Amino acid sequence: MRTMSLAAMLIASPVALAAxxxxxxxxxxxxxxxxxxxxxxxxxHVGAGSSVDNDNGRDDQSIGGLLYGIGAGYDVAxxxxxxxxxGEITGSTAKSDRRDYSADFGFGRVKQGxxxxxxxxxxxxxxxxxxxYAKGGxxxxxxxxxxxxxxxxxxxxxxxxxxxxxxxxxxxVGPNSYAKVEYRYSNYQRGQVxxxxxxxxxxxxxxxxxxxxVASYGFRF
Numbered sequence: 564m565r566t567m568s569l570a571a572m573l574i575a576s577p578v579a580l581a582a583x584x585x586x587x588x589x590x591x592x593x594x595x596x597x598x599x600x601x602x603x604x605x606x607x608h609v610g611a612g613s614s615v616d617n618d619n620g621r622d623d624q625s626i627g628g629l630l631y632g633i634g635a636g637y638d639v640a641x642x643x644x645x646x647x648x649x650g651e652i653t654g655s656t657a658k659s660d661r662r663d664y665s666a667d668f669g670f671g672r673v674k675q676g677x678x679x680x681x682x683x684x685x686x687x688x689x690x691x692x693x694x695x696y697a698k699g700g701x702x703x704x705x706x707x708x709x710x711x712x713x714x715x716x717x718x719x720x721x722x723x724x725x726x727x728x729x730x731x732x733x734x735x736v737g738p739n740s741y742a743k744v745e746y747r748y749s750n751y752q753r754g755q756v757x758x759x760x761x762x763x764x765x766x767x768x769x770x771x772x773x774x775x776x777v778a779s780y781g782f783r784f
Contacts, residue, residue, distance in 0.1 A: 594735045595645055595694050595781070601781025602744075603632045607655040609675055611668035612750065612770025624668050626675065628657030630775055636684075643687065645694060650681040659709060668771060672723055676705035678729060694733040702727045702749050704773070718732050718759040723769060725751030742780050749773040 565693035611627030632653030638645050682700015689695050706721040731745030751771040756764040 573596075583709070586644060594692070594738060595688075595733070596640050596739075597783050598635070598637050599741070599781050601633065601741075601779040603634055603651060603653060603777050603779045604631065605630045605775055605777025607657050607675065608773055608774045609655075609657055609668070612772050626657040626659060626673070627653045628655050628675065630655050630777060632678075634779065634781075638684075644685060645696070646683065646685045648681075648683050648699075649698070650679075653678045653680075669769065670706055670708075670771075672709040673706040673721070674709055674716060676707040676720060678702060678704045682727065686733075691731075692735040694735075695730075696733065697728070697730045698747075699726070699728045701725075702751070704749070718778065720757045721754055722757055722763075722769060723751035723754045725749055725753075725771070725773075729775075732741045736780075739784070740780070740782050742778070745777050747773075747775045747777070749775075 603655070606627065607630035608625060608627045630653055632651055634649060634651030636647050636649030638647030654677055655675035659672040668686045680700060682698055684696050684698035686694045686696025702725050704723045704725070706723065707716040708719040709715065710717050727747055727749040729745055729747035731743050733741055733743035735741050749772070751769055751773070753766050754769040754771075755766045758764070
């Protein structure tokens with residue numbers, strides 16, 4: 564319930580701001596519209612889901628590290644608001660760092676692998692050069708299983724399906740470039756195992772949380 568309330572607040576925030584500030588109902592500056600690409604860098608934290616309460620066991624662990632990747636999107640002005648679609652692919656340095664075997668939040672010793680995201684965002688102008696927005700969509704993350712040494716991975720992975728919500732501020736740097744800061748929360752609820760021989764397990768329930776704080780720099784065309 565707590566995470567769903569967070570999602571509702573993040574998605575509703577641009578609408579509430581627009582209702583409270585009619586002055587925002589102006590044509591969105593073209594600097595925020597059109598196709599865009601960006602580089603992404605930030606902090607990544609992955610752990611047991613919010614429904615897990617295990618104070619003394621190894622199942623309530625987490626991993627953290629550096630998030631990096633690239634993203635792309637397309638934005639259009641609709642009345643006084645901006646709406647768009649976007650996608651990204653990221654990697655992460657987050658991994659288990661203990662030598663002894665432990666059941667890190669239910670997956671064993673793992674390293675955060677690639678993450679795929681596709682979704683939508685909507686925002687309004689706080690100033691002619693500043694956009695405030697909320698976002699949401701689908702995310703698929705991979706956890707690479709670590710071998711006997713935490714510096715090596717096996718060919719076995721966990722693939723996790725979930726949803727993501729977030730909010731951020733984007734600032735126009737020039738006529739064709741921008742910088743932004745963003746917080747994102749993801750929750751993964753279904754997973755499967757990809758085995759060394761290419762086989763996959765049946766899908767099963769998981770509850771894995773992910774928190775990210777990122778900065779991006781990009782260009783529009």
